[in-house]
Amino acid sequence: MEKIRRIKVVDILRMTEYGKSVNVKGWVRTKRGNKHVNFIALNDGSCIHNLQIVVDVPEFPEELLKKITTGAAISVTGELLESQGSGQAVEIQAKEIEVLGVADPEKYPLQPKRHTLEFLREIAHLRFRTNTFGAIARVRHAMIFAVHKFFNDKGFVNIHTPIITASDAEGAGEMFRVTTLDIDNPPRKENGEIDFDEDFFGRSANLTVSGQLEGELAALALSDIYTFGPTFRAENSNTSRHLAEFWMIEPEMAFYDLDDNMDLAEEFLKYLIKYALDNCLDDLKFLSKRLQDEEKNKKADERQMELIEKLRFVLENDFVRLSYSEAIDILKNSKPNKKKKFKYLIEGFGADLQSEHERFLVEKHFKKPVILTDYPKEIKAFYMKLNDDGKTVRAMDILFPQIGEIVGGSQREEDYGKLVGRMREMGIPEEEMWWYLDTRRFGSVPHSGFGLGFERMILFITGMGNIRDVIPFPRTPKNAEF
RNA sequence: UCCCCAGUAGCUCAGUUGGUUAGAGCGGCGGACUGUUAAUCCGUAGGUCGUAGGUUCAAGUCCUACCUGGGGAGCCA
Numbered sequence: 001m002e003k004i005r006r007i008k009v010v011d012i013l014r015m016t017e018y019g020k021s022v023n024v025k026g027w028v029r030t031k032r033g034n035k036h037v038n039f040i041a042l043n044d045g046s047c048i049h050n051l052q053i054v055v056d057v058p059e060f061p062e063e064l065l066k067k068i069t070t071g072a073a074i075s076v077t078g079e080l081l082e083s084q085g086s087g088q089a090v091e092i093q094a095k096e097i098e099v100l101g102v103a104d105p106e107k108y109p110l111q112p113k114r115h116t117l118e119f120l121r122e123i124a125h126l127r128f129r130t131n132t133f134g135a136i137a138r139v140r141h142a143m144i145f146a147v148h149k150f151f152n153d154k155g156f157v158n159i160h161t162p163i164i165t166a167s168d169a170e171g172a173g174e175m176f177r178v179t180t181l182d183i184d185n186p187p188r189k190e191n192g193e194i195d196f197d198e199d200f201f202g203r204s205a206n207l208t209v210s211g212q213l214e215g216e217l218a219a220l221a222l223s224d225i226y227t228f229g230p231t232f233r234a235e236n237s238n239t240s241r242h243l244a245e246f247w248m249i250e251p252e253m254a255f256y257d258l259d260d261n262m263d264l265a266e267e268f269l270k271y272l273i274k275y276a277l278d279n280c281l282d283d284l285k286f287l288s289k290r291l292q293d294e295e296k297n298k299k300a301d302e303r304q305m306e307l308i309e310k311l312r313f314v315l316e317n318d319f320v321r322l323s324y325s326e327a328i329d330i331l332k333n334s335k336p337n338k339k340k341k342f343k344y345l346i347e348g349f350g351a352d353l354q355s356e357h358e359r360f361l362v363e364k365h366f367k368k369p370v371i372l373t374d375y376p377k378e379i380k381a382f383y384m385k386l387n388d389d390g391k392t393v394r395a396m397d398i399l400f401p402q403i404g405e406i407v408g409g410s411q412r413e414e415d416y417g418k419l420v421g422r423m424r425e426m427g428i429p430e431e432e433m434w435w436y437l438d439t440r441r442f443g444s445v446p447h448s449g450f451g452l453g454f455e456r457m458i459l460f461i462t463g464m465g466n467i468r469d470v471i472p473f474p475r476t477p478k479n480a481e482f
Numbered sequence: 483u484c485c486c487c488a489g490u491a492g493c494u495c496a497g498u499u500g501g502u503u504a505g506a507g508c509g510g511c512g513g514a515c516u517g518u519u520a521a522u523c524c525g526u527a528g529g530u531c532g533u534a535g536g537u538u539c540a541a542g543u544c545c546u547a548c549c550u551g552g553g554g555a556g557c558c559a
Binding site: 029030032033034035036037038039041050052054069070083084085086087088105106107108109111112113114115116118119121122173174210231233235236237238239240241242243246247248343354355356403404405406407408451452453454455456457466478 | 483492493494508509510511514515516517518519520521522549550551552553554555556557558559
């Protein structure tokens with residue numbers, strides 16, 4: 001038989017040329033049947049659906065069919081047919097089967113049954129082969145593509161900011177040190193401190209916690225830029241919303257004030273949601289069904305809105321925008337505050353909002369995404385623009401249900417004197433930041449930006465509950481397997 | 483890092499006030515069934531009870547420490 005080009009499952013499922021010979025390659029999900037006919041569910045990751053392979057048992061050697069077990073890789077050449085069964089429109093009547101790679105059923109850990117996400121996390125090298133993680137990988141890819149498309153279509157320039165950095169000025173969190181010094185016997189100065197002059201970069205270096213400061217440098221020349229890169233935090237955070245290595249999107253726009261910034265962030269988030277609904281509906285439907293099955297075990301009042309309905313809801317409604325002060329008033333007069341149900345009671349201006357407060361605002365009070373603005377300067381970073389009241393800064397956080405803070409941004413302080421003043425107040429070393437301060441010395445303009453935690457967005461869009469399940473190989477405290 | 487919960491077969495779990503030989507479902511394997519949809523039915527193998535100590539005549543069960551996982555908190559994205 002002449003060699004027939006392989007066609008992916010996603011394309012075969014759309015074909016109607018019945019009788020045509022096709023070749024398909026993939027991994028066996030299940031095989032069932034009797035001594036006359038076998039049915040193989042074949043998946044190649046091109047979509048959530050399997051392709052049904054029909055095998056007339058007497059036409060194939062028994063030894064060959066025995067090797068076709070769950071997880072085995074096979075190549076099938078056969079005839080495309082309209083399916084007699086009701087589960088699928090088309091199927092392949094096998095003419096030739098080649099086993100490309102066997103999977104010993106006694107050892108292969110993925111069984112044709114439901115597994116817990118916790119178990120699959122322990123076999124992250126194989127979990128791509130499940131419906132759930134296949135769907136997540138495809139949605140994640142679509143979102144990566146959509147991020148670039150959104151900004152590209154708006155004329156933004158993508159900037160690769162450094163992954164290794166010597167500046168730890170932002171104070172966004174604990175950093176991972178990068179060094180080539182001998183850890184057992186590092187060179188020391190006379191006072192006993194480690195001598196980083198001897199290190200690779202001639203100074204102490206770390207993995208980046210944010211590309212924002214470098215992003216600002218680019219924005220103050222190119223107008224609109226964005227970064228999309230890995231970010232590292234050595235915090236000992238053990239939650240379902242934190243990773244030690246995650247991907248962050250940080251747009252930075254010259255001539256944008258805080259309102260422009262919020263408009264862009266809201267448009268961006270809605271664009272991503274719409275892109276997922278338009279391009280990943282099969283996967284979202286599967287993820288929704290998975291979620292619904294899980295929700296059945298929960299109490300009625302803890303159940304979430306159906307996934308696709310939730311995405312449409314966010315898409316179709318304006319985010320609520322209010323100032324920190326207004327939020328404090330709402331919280332102060334709220335039932336849980338008056339009845340002392342909050343673990344941290346709200347006394348008044350100045351309190352840092354805890355996740356219980358954010359959740360109350362988003363999930364109970366407004367029941368929509370909320371953008372909070374104008375926080376007290378004490379609880380925000382040094383680079384945020386000081387308001388005229390001298391007490392608050394032009395910050396904005398976007399809060400999503402279940403996830404909490406998904407976006408953090410601000411209008412940046414463009415005034416050299418005020419910026420240096422804030423740095424001194426907060427103990428940021430000016431001399432190390434000379435390059436950053438130069439932007440305020442030479443042609444400084446109002447500018448703004450924000451950061452979006454990519455995995456948190458994927459959590460929201462897929463409806464998954466644990467951030468370790470929306471990145472292929474999660475890095476968390478005590479875990480860097482794979 | 484703090485608080486709470488869990489760790490028993492490949493997976494998900496049960497295992498009574500400590501008491502003989504630790505159970506089930508799913509999955510695997512063998513068989514039955516001419517078109518199945520995580521097929522169904524019959525049969526069968528499979529265990530260092532997370533690790534290390536301790537209490538006891540006796541520990542899967544009680545105690546201590548540690549490890550791992552989960553939920554929540556803090557930090558944040």
